[in-house]
Amino acid sequence: xxxxxxxxxxxxxxxxxxxxxxxxxxxxxxxxxxxxxxxxxxxxxxxxxxxxxxxxxxxxxxxxxxxxxxxxxxxxxxxxxxxxxxxxxxxxxxxxxxxxxxxxxxxxxxxxxxxxxxxxxxxxxxxxxxxxxxxxxxxxxxxxxxxxxxxxxxxxxxxxxxxxxxxxxxxxxxxxxxxxxxxx
Amino acid sequence: xxxxxxxxxxxxxxxxxxxxxxxxxxxxxxxxxxxxxxxxxxxxxxxxxxxxxxxxxxxxxxxxxxxxxxxxxxxxxxxxxxxxxxxxxxxxxxxxxxxxxxxxxxxxxxxxxxxxxxxxxxxxxxxxxxxxxxxxxxxxxxxxxxxxxxxxxxxxxxxxxxxxxxxxxxxxxxxxxxxxxxxxxxxxxxxxxxxxxxxxxxxxxxxxxxxxxxxxxxxxxxxxxxxxxxxxxxxxxxxxxxxxxxxxxxxxxxxxxxxxxxxxxxxxxxxxxxxxxxxxxxxxxxxxxxxxxxxxxxxxxxxxxxxxxxxxxxxxxxxxxxxxxxxxxxxxxxxxxxxxxxxxxxxxxxxxxxxxxxxxxxxxxxxxxxxxxx
Numbered sequence: 001x002x003x004x005x006x007x008x009x010x011x012x013x014x015x016x017x018x019x020x021x022x023x024x025x026x027x028x029x030x031x032x033x034x035x036x037x038x039x040x041x042x043x044x045x046x047x048x049x050x051x052x053x054x055x056x057x058x059x060x061x062x063x064x065x066x067x068x069x070x071x072x073x074x075x076x077x078x079x080x081x082x083x084x085x086x087x088x089x090x091x092x093x094x095x096x097x098x099x100x101x102x103x104x105x106x107x108x109x110x111x112x113x114x115x116x117x118x119x120x121x122x123x124x125x126x127x128x129x130x131x132x133x134x135x136x137x138x139x140x141x142x143x144x145x146x147x148x149x150x151x152x153x154x155x156x157x158x159x160x161x162x163x164x165x166x167x168x169x170x171x172x173x174x175x176x177x178x179x180x181x182x183x184x
Numbered sequence: 185x186x187x188x189x190x191x192x193x194x195x196x197x198x199x200x201x202x203x204x205x206x207x208x209x210x211x212x213x214x215x216x217x218x219x220x221x222x223x224x225x226x227x228x229x230x231x232x233x234x235x236x237x238x239x240x241x242x243x244x245x246x247x248x249x250x251x252x253x254x255x256x257x258x259x260x261x262x263x264x265x266x267x268x269x270x271x272x273x274x275x276x277x278x279x280x281x282x283x284x285x286x287x288x289x290x291x292x293x294x295x296x297x298x299x300x301x302x303x304x305x306x307x308x309x310x311x312x313x314x315x316x317x318x319x320x321x322x323x324x325x326x327x328x329x330x331x332x333x334x335x336x337x338x339x340x341x342x343x344x345x346x347x348x349x350x351x352x353x354x355x356x357x358x359x360x361x362x363x364x365x366x367x368x369x370x371x372x373x374x375x376x377x378x379x380x381x382x383x384x385x386x387x388x389x390x391x392x393x394x395x396x397x398x399x400x401x402x403x404x405x406x407x408x409x410x411x412x413x414x415x416x417x418x419x420x421x422x423x424x425x426x427x428x429x430x431x432x433x434x435x436x437x438x439x440x441x442x443x444x445x446x447x448x449x450x451x452x453x454x455x456x457x458x459x460x461x462x463x464x465x466x467x468x469x470x471x472x473x474x475x476x477x478x479x480x481x482x483x484x485x486x487x488x489x490x491x492x493x494x495x496x497x498x499x500x501x502x503x504x505x506x507x508x509x510x511x512x513x514x515x516x517x518x519x520x521x522x523x524x525x526x527x528x529x530x531x532x533x534x535x536x537x538x539x540x541x542x543x544x545x546x547x548x549x550x551x552x553x554x555x556x557x558x
Binding site: 020023024026027028032033034035036037038059060062063064065066068 | 187188189326327328355358359360361362450452466469470472473543544546547548
């Protein structure tokens with residue numbers, strides 16, 4: 001098994017934290033191997049933020065640091081969807097933040113589109129945890145890592161006063177059946 | 185043993201502690217600085233010392249001095265800092281001082297793009313210091329390899345009594361990976377040989393029957409001479425051709441004749457290979473994907489990733505690539521290590537694929553260049 005995962009959005013959306021939590025959960029709580037790279041712009045807000053993960057059950061198959069053809073992708077913003085859509089392979093599972101994505105390209109992807117940012121704001125009380133709402137959705141649908149593993153990494157990684165909010169956000173889609181959404 | 189999700193730089197720092205690091209001296213420089221930061225926090229907890237000096241010259245000299253107290257020593261830097269360290273590196277070579285220098289390459293020359301990557305310094309790592317000898321250079325391409333090769337660099341430096349270079353770069357430094365971190369006792373750790381003779385009959389530069397002379401350290405009751413002048417086995421200045429010849433050949437041979445034992449590589453698709461992509465460092469990851477893409481198109485491509493760059497085990501490389509037609513040397517510079525391999529593979533067509541990129545050259549670009557030559 002070998003999977004390429006692409007996580008992308010704008011600076012300030014928590015892309016790097018999302019990618020780090022996912023990579024760390026996979027590396028430290030499953031038998032899978034993983035290589036991950038982070039790309040971010042010099043600006044604190046608004047630039048390109050991107051995490052590439054290559055995951056495999058054999059160490060030598062976790063063989064590259066960049067996504068060539070993503071099997072799983074999560075786009076938190078239209079700009080990055082437009083910029084990186086050609087890195088996403090046919091048949092890929094794609095998650096979109098509908099709060100920031102309006103034009104969905106016609107591709108043979110399995111698309112899950114939900115307004116992560118609006119959900120975070122409405123249900124959790126702050127849009128700052130939209131990344132964890134999205135991560136919960138991705139983990140629920142793909143089952144790439146046990147949710148408890150992700151929660152344990154959140155507890156280790158996130159500043160203490162933010163842990164509960166992040167975990168509530170992460171659980172949003174896991175509490176609902178993650179497959180309830182219609183595929184677009 | 186535990187698994188952690190860490191960057192190449194943190195893997196280096198963790199590995200150095202497992203290998204027995206007791207003294208780190210450094211001057212911060214991107215992209216090596218987090219090795220320093222991490223050790224500043226962690227090494228003192230394990231009984232070691234971390235000191236920031238006024239520059240790289242002082243740092244490497246302090247590390248050399250510490251090694252002579254039998255503290256395993258390390259420094260880490262990047263191109264501009266390594267250039268400053270070269271004079272002292274030569275001192276470490278002639279005094280046969282075990283020392284690990286982590287060279288985290290960045291885009292150069294000079295200040296270049298300090299936060300980005302490249303492999304421009306692959307030859308400087310071993311040919312940069314004056315004196316015309318060779319020191320071991322090990323090149324990781326992933327955080328796990330950074331971990332494993334750092335321990336190996338310590339072991340080699342202890343066994344051969346030589347400075348050894350771990351040649352990383354900005355990509356490896358900042359790439360995260362699942363790394364198996366081992367404790368002392370879970371991995372082979374080599375310590376330098378100590379004299380077995382009484383102090384009065386000890387000759388500090390006499391290798392006896394071994395590869396490197398047993399090393400007495402300061403404070404152990406032996407007369408210790410740290411001599412940078414050409415010296416005889418006692419460590420006395422010997423400005424004579426016969427002494428110079430003896431010393432030079434011994435220092436040269438102890439490294440070069442260890443090439444077979446130090447040879448480290450991995451290969452993919454080698455048993456069904458018409459032409460080989462040879463690469464090292466993170467560029468080798470890209471080259472592996474390129475080989476895969478080429479094979480999907482029906483080309484019989486394979487990959488050989490070299491982890492030991494110096495000393496180059498010439499016979500081993502020739503045997504490895506015996507059945508291969510063309511050899512493509514893929515690297516992120518103007519084609520430097522290509523020169524080494526071309527000299528070794530004289531009966532083959534060896535083609536340089538020098539692809540300069542601030543990160544790693546994309547696999548599609550490598551595959552495209554290779555196809556032009558087929």
